[in-house]
Amino acid sequence: KQEVTQIPAALSVPEGENLVLNCSFTDSAIYNLQWFRQDPGKGLTSLLLIQSSQREQTSGRLNASLDKSSGRSTLYIAASQPGDSATYLCAAGSRGGSEKLVFGKGTKLTVNP
Amino acid sequence: DVKVTQSSRYLVKRTGEKVFLECVQDMDHENMFWYRQDPGLGLRLIYFSYDVKMKEKGDIPEGYSVSREKKERFSLILESASTNQTSMYLCASGRAYQPQHFGDGTRLSIL
Numbered sequence: 001k002q003e004v005t006q007i008p009a010a011l012s013v014p015e016g017e018n019l020v021l022n023c024s025f026t027d028s029a030i031y032n033l034q035w036f037r038q039d040p041g042k043g044l045t046s047l048l049l050i051q052s053s054q055r056e057q058t059s060g061r062l063n064a065s066l067d068k069s070s071g072r073s074t075l076y077i078a079a080s081q082p083g084d085s086a087t088y089l090c091a092a093g094s095r096g097g098s099e100k101l102v103f104g105k106g107t108k109l110t111v112n113p
Numbered sequence: 114d115v116k117v118t119q120s121s122r123y124l125v126k127r128t129g130e131k132v133f134l135e136c137v138q139d140m141d142h143e144n145m146f147w148y149r150q151d152p153g154l155g156l157r158l159i160y161f162s163y164d165v166k167m168k169e170k171g172d173i174p175e176g177y178s179v180s181r182e183k184k185e186r187f188s189l190i191l192e193s194a195s196t197n198q199t200s201m202y203l204c205a206s207g208r209a210y211q212p213q214h215f216g217d218g219t220r221l222s223i224l
Contacts, residue, residue, distance in 0.1 A: 043215035099207055105155040
């Protein structure tokens with residue numbers, strides 16, 4: 001059974017810092033790895049999706065990498081801003097087509113002005 | 114923009130009641146999902162549907178059922194609500210190999 005772990009559970013950084021959020025998964029037979037953002041009391045917003053054949057994806061200040069062999073993904077945020085404060089969740093896609101996801105518990109990020 | 118709409122943001126029900134949570138998406142997505150989110154446990158998949166009238170159990174289907182009579186609508190049913198079903202419920206939709214899009218959630222309290 002797939003298990004997804006995110007460390008640390010919480011992270012506080014000063015504005016402008018570059019940071020890395022970590023995600024690990026136990027079963028390397030994934031179809032994709034997705035990163036989401038969740039603001040308090042809200043649903044999830046998709047940030048990046050990396051297919052199993054890809055190594056990384058980029059969107060603006062965000063870069064996500066995937067290493068299936070080691071069971072790891074990272075989300076890199078450049079030049080962090082207070083508006084980046086949110087909980088970031090990663091999810092492993094276990095079946096192509098239906099996109100059945102197994103989520104980590106998230107990393108709560110606080111960017112201090 | 115994709116819109117996933119959940120019928121209620123907050124809902125309070127009593128134990129033993131039959132509860133319906135509704136979700137509608139406007140992008141003709143094949144796949145729809147119901148999750149619950151609890152502190153310390155994260156998001157867990159209850160049920161998903163990959164086509165009209167088709168459904169599959171997720172990780173925690175006990176005490177729940179679903180209905181998908183139309184492609185755009187996916188309903189979650191609590192057959193006899195219990196206090197341990199108090200939670201945040203999130204609906205999502207998506208296409209094959211594409212990111213899921215989430216609604217804002219329904220915070221359900223069972224008294």
